[in-house]
Amino acid sequence: xxxxxxxxxxxxxxxxxxxxxxxxxxxxxxxxxxxxxxxxxxxxxxxxxxxxxxxxxxxxxxxxxxxxxxxxxxxxxxxxxxxxxxxxxxxxxxxxxxxxxxxxxxxxxxxxxxxxxxxxxxxxxxxxxxxxxxxxxxxxxxxxxxxxxxxxxxxxxxxxxxxxxxxxxxxxxxxxxxxxxxxxxxxxxxxxxxxxxxxxxxxxxxxxxxxxxxxxxxxxxxxxxxxxxxxxxxxxxxxxxxxxxxxxxxxxxxxxxxxxxxxxxxxxxxxxxxxxxxxxxxxxxxxxxxxxxxxxxxxxxxxxxxxxxxxxxxxxxxxxxxxxxxxxxxxxxxxxxxxxxxxxxxxxxxxxxxxxxxxxxxxxxxxxxxxxxxxxxxxxxxxxxxxxxxxxxxxxxxxxxxxxxxxxxxxxxxxxxxxxxxxxxxxxxxxxxxxxxxxxxxxxxxxxxxxxxxxxxxxxxxxxxxxxxxxxxxxxxxxxxxxxxxxxxxxxxx
Amino acid sequence: xxxxxxxxxxxxxxxxxxxxxxxxxxxxxxxxxxxxxxxxxxxxxxxxxxxxxxxxxxxxxxxxxxxxxxxxxxxxxxxxxxxxxxxxxxxxxxxxxxxxxxxxxxxxxxxxxxxxxxxxxxxxxxxxxxxxxxxxxxxxxxxxxxxxxxxxxxxxxxxxxxxxxxxxxxxxxxxxxxxxxxxxxxxxxxxxxxxxxxxxxxxxxxxxxxxxxxxxxxxxxxxxxxxxxxxxxxxxxxxxxxxxxxxxxxxxxxx
Numbered sequence: 060x061x062x063x064x065x066x067x068x069x070x071x072x073x074x075x076x077x078x079x080x081x082x083x084x085x086x087x088x089x090x091x092x093x094x095x096x097x098x099x100x101x102x103x104x105x106x107x108x109x110x111x112x113x114x115x116x117x118x119x120x121x122x123x124x125x126x127x128x129x130x131x132x133x134x135x136x137x138x139x140x141x142x143x144x145x146x147x148x149x150x151x152x153x154x155x156x157x158x159x160x161x162x163x164x165x166x167x168x169x170x171x172x173x174x175x176x177x178x179x180x181x182x183x184x185x186x187x188x189x190x191x192x193x194x195x196x197x198x199x200x201x202x203x204x205x206x207x208x209x210x211x212x213x214x215x216x217x218x219x220x221x222x223x224x225x226x227x228x229x230x231x232x233x234x235x236x237x238x239x240x241x242x243x244x245x246x247x248x249x250x251x252x253x254x255x256x257x258x259x260x261x262x263x264x265x266x267x268x269x270x271x272x273x274x275x276x277x278x279x280x281x282x283x284x285x286x287x288x289x290x291x292x293x294x295x296x297x298x299x300x301x302x303x304x305x306x307x308x309x310x311x312x313x314x315x316x317x318x319x320x321x322x323x324x325x326x327x328x329x330x331x332x333x334x335x336x337x338x339x340x341x342x343x344x345x346x347x348x349x350x351x352x353x354x355x356x357x358x359x360x361x362x363x364x365x366x367x368x369x370x371x372x373x374x375x376x377x378x379x380x381x382x383x384x385x386x387x388x389x390x391x392x393x394x395x396x397x398x399x400x401x402x403x404x405x406x407x408x409x410x411x412x413x414x415x416x417x418x419x420x421x422x423x424x425x426x427x428x429x430x431x432x433x434x435x436x437x438x439x440x441x442x443x444x445x446x447x448x449x450x451x452x453x454x455x456x457x458x459x460x461x462x463x464x465x466x467x468x469x470x471x472x473x474x475x476x477x478x479x480x481x482x483x484x485x486x487x488x489x490x491x492x493x494x495x496x497x498x499x500x501x502x503x504x505x506x507x508x509x510x511x512x513x514x515x516x517x518x519x520x521x522x523x524x525x526x527x528x529x530x531x532x533x534x535x536x537x538x539x540x541x542x543x544x545x546x547x548x549x550x551x552x553x
Numbered sequence: 554x555x556x557x558x559x560x561x562x563x564x565x566x567x568x569x570x571x572x573x574x575x576x577x578x579x580x581x582x583x584x585x586x587x588x589x590x591x592x593x594x595x596x597x598x599x600x601x602x603x604x605x606x607x608x609x610x611x612x613x614x615x616x617x618x619x620x621x622x623x624x625x626x627x628x629x630x631x632x633x634x635x636x637x638x639x640x641x642x643x644x645x646x647x648x649x650x651x652x653x654x655x656x657x658x659x660x661x662x663x664x665x666x667x668x669x670x671x672x673x674x675x676x677x678x679x680x681x682x683x684x685x686x687x688x689x690x691x692x693x694x695x696x697x698x699x700x701x702x703x704x705x706x707x708x709x710x711x712x713x714x715x716x717x718x719x720x721x722x723x724x725x726x727x728x729x730x731x732x733x734x735x736x737x738x739x740x741x742x743x744x745x746x747x748x749x750x751x752x753x754x755x756x757x758x759x760x761x762x763x764x765x766x767x768x769x770x771x772x773x774x775x776x777x778x779x780x781x782x783x784x785x786x787x788x789x790x791x792x793x794x795x796x797x798x799x800x801x802x803x804x805x806x807x808x
Contacts, residue, residue, distance in 0.1 A: 185667065305646070311641035312570050315663035319576045322666045323583065342665075349663050367645075374768060377756035380801050384752040387798070389665070397799035407768045415645065 063251055064143055067240045074236055075229065082225075096506045099444070102196060103390035109139055109544065110192040113151065122151040127154070134376030136197050138180075142169070150190065160195065174205040246271045253278040296363040303359045307352040314352075318345040339392065343433075350426055354519035357419065361526045368413045368530055374415070374482045375551065376401060376407045376442045382421045383440055395428070400483075401442045408480045410446055410551045412531050417551075420527040423520045424484035426548050427468030430520070439542055441484065444553070445479040479533070482549040485540035499537055525551065559677040560671045563588040563721045567598045567624065568639070569617050573662075577611065577639070580666040595619035595627075602628055611675060612642040614647060622654055629655065635676045636637065639664070642714035675747055688746055690794040693789040697743060700734040702784045730785045735778055742785075745795070745805035746766055754802040776802060 109132065112125035120143060125133075132139060132153060141151040142164050149162045155448035159178050161168070172182045172193060180195035213220070246269040253265040253275070263282035265275040311459045321341040324330060330338070360366035383397050390396075410417075419438075428438045491499070499521070521535075524547070528535045540546035564581065566589060568574045581589055590605045592598040596619045602610075610628055614621040625636050629642075635657040639646070643661040651659045657676045658746045660669065662724065688695045693704040705728060744761035745753055759770045761776070782789040796804045 216617075230728060270645045307643075310643045311643070311662040312573055315641075316572050316576050318582060318663045319666050322582060345663065346665075356643065374756070377754065384754050384801055385797075385799075388751040389668070401800060403800065406771050 063247060067244060070240065071233070074232065077471060078229070078232060084157060090449070102181070102183040102194065102201060103185070105135075105137070106139075106183040106192055106194045108185070109194060110185035110187040113141060113187055113192065114187075121226075121405065124153070128189050134192070138195045140189050140193050140195075141187055142193060154213060157195075166520055175203055185485075208321070250274050250278060253282070257281060257285065260285065273364045286515050297365065299367050300363050306354055307356045310352055314345055316347055318342060318349070319420075321345060347430060350423075351519060354423065354523045358519050358523045358526060361523070361530060366416075368411050368416065370411050370531070372409055372410045373414050373417065375412070375482055376406060378412075378414060379418050379421055379440060379442050382418055382425065386422070386425055395432075395438055397425070397438045400439050401550055405442060408442055408553065410480050410531070410553055412551060416527045416530070417549075420524045420549055421482055421484065423524050424482075424549070427520045428484065428486040428488065428545065432486060432549045436486045436488030437542070438484065439540070441482045441483045441518075443483065445477075445481060445550070478553045480553050482551075483546065484548075485542050485546035486544035487540070487542040488544040490539060490544045491537075496537055496539070521547070557585075559674060559681065560587060562586070562608040562677055562681065563590070563605060563672070565598065565601060565605060566591045567593070567595075567610065567616065567621070568613040569593050569615070570613075575670065580669060582724040583666075584670045586673070587779040593617070595624050598624055599627060602631070606632070608681070609673065610634065610636045611673070612637060614637060614642050625656065634663050635680045637672060637676060639669070643806055645781050656739050671751070679747060689806055690785055691806065692794065693785050695734075695742060695746070695785070697739070697746070700736075700739045702732040702734060704727075704730045704732060704784070707774045733751050734781075734784065738781050738784070741774070742781060742805070743801060746807065747760060752784060752802045752804045758803065 062214045109124070109128055112128035113122050114125075115121075116123050122160075124139075133155065136308070137153075138167065139153045140149045140156065140160070142148070144148045147169075149164075149165050152160075155373055157178075157180075160180075161177075164172070173184050177193065177195055179198050181198070181201040183194045183196070185192040185194070191342045214533070215488075249265045250271055253263045257278070262279060265278050267275045267279065305328070314353060321338045324338040325335050325342065328505075357366065379401070380399070383399060386395070387397055424441070425438055428436060508551050525535050528549050528551070533549060536548040538546050538548070564586060564628045566574055566577055566581075568577070568591075571593065574593070578589050578591060583699050590601050590607065593616075598610075598612075598616075601607075610625070612621040612624060616624065621638060621640065625638075628634075628636070636655070638656050638659045639662065640660070641662045643704075648659050649660075656681075658672050660672060660763045682697060688697065693702050695702055740762045741758050744758055754766075755771055755774060759768070759774055762774070763770050778795065779789070782792050782795055784791045784792055794806050796806065798804060
């Protein structure tokens with residue numbers, strides 16, 4: 060809402076500026092027009108010139124007017140007379156003198172004609188050595204007004220008076236504009252507020268009243284549309300997540316029977332070793348399906364923000380230890396021994412995490428090792444604190460982005476050297492090539508991909524780990540392991 | 554076997570899927586549990602409970618005529634016995650609800666038979682521990698009720714004594730040394746015994762002995778484990794009953 064007063068201030072400034080500019084412009088134009096009009100055009104000047112141009116003839120009885128002045132008078136249809144100083148008689152006149160013009164003038168007549176007219180002809184006077192030159196212009200040529208007189212006090216204070224008038228005018232303009240814009244603002248404000256509230260996804264209602272009611276109605280409509288779209292989207296997302304939850308629920312019971320009976324057969328001494336080996340495959344694959352169902356369910360919930368994340372202060376070492384022990388307790392045939400590589404002095408590494416989700420992420424990484432090494436492998440797990448290991452972390456970053464120098468800006472998302480907790484799961488199994496690693500890092504996953512290309516990534520395990528890390532402001536890093544296989548790190552801010 | 558008395562416990566199994574009922578029953582029977590009664594609905598379960606008088610109930614949450622949570626409340630109204638939920642509903646809310654209502658454990662399908670047997674045994678052991686307080690280890694027996702270790706003094710005595718032992722059980726008893734356990738040792742051993750045969754993490758053991766947020770007790774735990782070994786092992790530096798899993802935890806082997 061700060062933008063509206065700003066807008067008004069700006070308009071006001073433009074208005075004042077334009078008034079001042081207009082005023083100056085008018086003065087300049089007026090000045091130039093009057094400048095152009097004054098020279099030669101003034102009747103008073105013509106009268107004075109005529110007086111100068113009228114000379115006595117050689118014999119001293121008559122007067123003669125210079126040729127150019129005479130022709131100008133004729134062109135202008137002006138008549139002229141010369142009134143003698145002593146006799147008050149007309150001693151010279153132009154040829155076009157109208158007959159009704161008197162030939163004798165009293166002093167009162169002269170005073171009157173100086174101020175005004177001779178028989179309705181506007182008269183202008185000029186000096187001559189022998190008397191008074193009077194020029195009579197055509198009746199429709201000039202309007203004469205010779206009465207005004209000016210108070211000396213008024214003239215002396217004119218600049219101040221002009222300034223005062225200007226100030227009062229400006230104040231008046233300002234007030235008028237202020238009232239007008241306040242009214243406008245009153246009707247614009249709810250609309251502006253409505254528009255500003257639209258992106259917050261809150262429902263918006265603007266009262267449809269006043270000059271801008273159409274705009275208000277449009278905003279209300281937009282809000283309605285947004286609301287219903289949001290609702291539809293939400294509905295579709297939750298329908299999808301619920302659908303996934305339902306399907307996975309329905310698969311669980313039949314899968315229990317597959318898994319249960321297969322596990323019973325594994326221990327059946329009546330079966331030969333070959334058959335029992337096959338039941339072990341059934342168990343493993345059933346377990347894979349089980350993990351897939353669990354992952355799918357959680358991944359869809361995380362993707363659609365339907366999974367509540369309850370973060371508390373947790374010891375990452377204890378969590379990792381619990382998961383490792385769970386796997387060791389469950390490992391049926393000892394094909395996947397796990398080695399605990401955490402330094403004994405690191406007994407606690409606190410992170411702000413949802414315990415169940417973090418457990419899930421770690422066990423997914425272990426499960427990932429198991430899934431990709433069907434012939435068995437040793438799994439190495441360690442928890443580290445980052446400052447101690449910042450050099451290797453920096454090296455990792457460089458290997459991720461070749462040619463880019465790593466900058467060590469403190470960032471809370473575990474990308475710089477800010478303190479963070481690393482849970483590392485590695486194996487000595489089949490490993491991963493550089494290209495595969497690149498693809499794993501860059502190809503979009505099918506759950507996030509909106510076009511159906513063959514370039515999508517499959518497998519939910521790592522996606523889920525990535526999602527969980529992201530929901531804890533952390534990240535994951537995939538790399539070849541020093542033990543020869545594949546390695547994955549979960550980095551969480553401490 | 555020490556656990557033999559648990560195998561006679563009456564187990565009520567409620568699931569609407571007959572195939573699954575049959576499988577769970579066969580898993581438990583194979584493991585030696587002999588008294589198993591199955592039901593497919595809330596009604597069947599209630600009538601079975603009144604005649605069969607179960608000592609453990611394994612319930613599904615979704616039943617054709619009701620849900621397992623309310624069934625548990627109805628069952629427990631008459632008599633209190635442990636309940637294990639075995640369900641396809643894996644949501645956290647369901648889990649919390651189950652535990653909140655007083656379930657003893659909550660298992661999500663699908664499951665491995667081993668897992669089910671372990672959990673059933675663990676619940677029974679926990680609930681009916683008073684009925685057989687003596688737990689046999691390789692070199693001793695533990696009486697959790699009295700917090701005592703009963704250890705035979707075979708090593709200190711000659712051949713003569715050994716023949717005497719086999720001759721008269723009364724005299725054997727008198728030759729047994731009775732070592733009492735401290736409270737912490739008892740708590741640690743109990744936590745290990747409840748998960749007998751499985752690794753228990755250092756953190757879980759510390760929590761059992763020192764309560765919530767038990768960090769920084771790792772060294773004390775090691776000291777306690779050493780003292781427990783002196784009491785239960787024949788040769789404490791070469792333990793056979795209380796095994797160290799380096800960096801992770803400990804495991805108690807029950808014979």
